[in-house]
Amino acid sequence: MKIIACIKQVPDSEAKVKAEDGKVTWGDAPLVINPFDEYAVEGALQQREALGGTVTALCVGPESAKEALKHALAMGADEAVLVSDPALTDLDTVGAARVLAAAIQKIGGADMVMFGRQTLDNGAGLTAAQTARVLGLPMLGFVGQIKVEGDSVTVDRVTEEGRQTVSAKMPAVLSLVQSIGEPRYPSFMGIRKASKATIPVWSLADVGATASAPVVTRVELMNPPVSEAKVEMITGETPAEIADKLADKILAEKVL
């Protein structure tokens, strides 16, 4: 079984991200593997354990994104590849999907290509489906459980309404969600292996792709409006008294 886990590097979820002079800043907060992509790596490792094979972590990003790939290696991925090119500064999701698709083909394809459901930075959650479309592969989104039989994969999709069981012939693209299981912590041996690993860096020319002008572009950045509502604390001698006052306040707002 050949599995590719696509990951991205993003500022840590705890970072105080804000818009400053037309740029997004996050102070000295660390850059980490996108937390949702850890599920992609975890799911890939689970399948490798069940079926044998290899897991390749793939990332499109700046040189610094090697650290995110090292996290995937430390978790247990066999190989990692970074696609990095000065021409890749203004990628939109379709652009990223085309580069990923080209890199996946250069790797030699895979039985399963796994993604997280969205990134923490752009948060659009489009890239997995767009990569599947570019490659002409089946898309299995929001997957919480995976079962491989022969050349077909059957998954449980965790959606708003419940669980939908869907199957497809491999190769297929999957986006994984939390139900797949908590991502494992890198082991001591894994961290050692990752620190020694040489991660190949491919340029656009290497993967045979060209940078297309983005279709979606940002024209302005803003910080969200600060809440002006002053909190009014409700106090009283007993819970019943507090609840009584609070109920009056809520009803007076006429939102119900």
Next chain:
Amino acid sequence: MKTFVYIDHFKSDVQPASWEALGVAKSFGTAVALVFGSDADEISKAAFEFGADEVIVVDDSALTDYRAEPYASTLSALAAASTPDLILFPTTARTREFAAMSAVDLNTGVLTDVSKFEQDGDKLVATRPIYEGKVLEKTVCSGKPVMATIPARAFPKPERVAGKSGTATKAAAKTEALTTVVGYAATESAVNIGDAAVIVSGGRGVSNNPALGLDEKATAQKGFEMIGELAKLLGGAVGASRAAVDGGYITYAHQVGQTGKVVAPDLYIACGISGAIQHLVGMRNSKLIVAINKDPEAPVFSQARYGVVGDLFAIVPALTEAMKKKMGK
């Protein structure tokens, strides 16, 4: 301007934000509602009543169950044939996916979770959250059609005019599919907090009540039972913080926050939620926010209109009783 509005439904149950999208489309000009799947008569009737100028129905057994490929291909074919300026969707797991694929076909882009549209000449400028909602960006899409998804309750729902009708046009489906739907199971997690008018949410605090003498999860279960009773009384849904979901107290479907669901109910009651930034950005657009927390320093109070410093295990049931009396129930 001509706008397609994809009316998202699951087994004929329409996502209300579809109607909100129809209202947005009307404000720009002509609104064409798209209804996919079998048994579409009721939905197309409702679409006319909510203001659609035209309804296109694609009734084909290949579209009965949602599958990404035929849905995307059908949409791409419709868009290529009648060249709308804009295609709007309510944000759901389905729409993000097949809109994304259709955008590849049409060589355009998708603007997700748009909370505001502005027209600047012939450009449409969309405001959307990035970095978990910590920052907002204004974006434009140079492709045509522009595709955009809107979260529930971000735009007003248009008035439903009973009896307003029209003749739906039928269109053909693109039926080629790469996946097979094997089955479907509604689970207890089948909740859609995005549409709820009232949400009562629990956080890590629901597991903190040593007086019960129970373990962490059993305590949390009690806590969520109380929260559920208040939610039920108010006709609302139960939400949760990431801490409560990560703790295994409740399923992911209940999670409020940019990484769960962004919500904007009329009333949001946060119980035992300290208020991590990710949670606050997921609920701060609620009309009225009430916070109950033991810690007077909890950041959640910065977003709340009313706050109570106290034990949710005492305050929540008392509030349920008080509301019951005052609402005459």
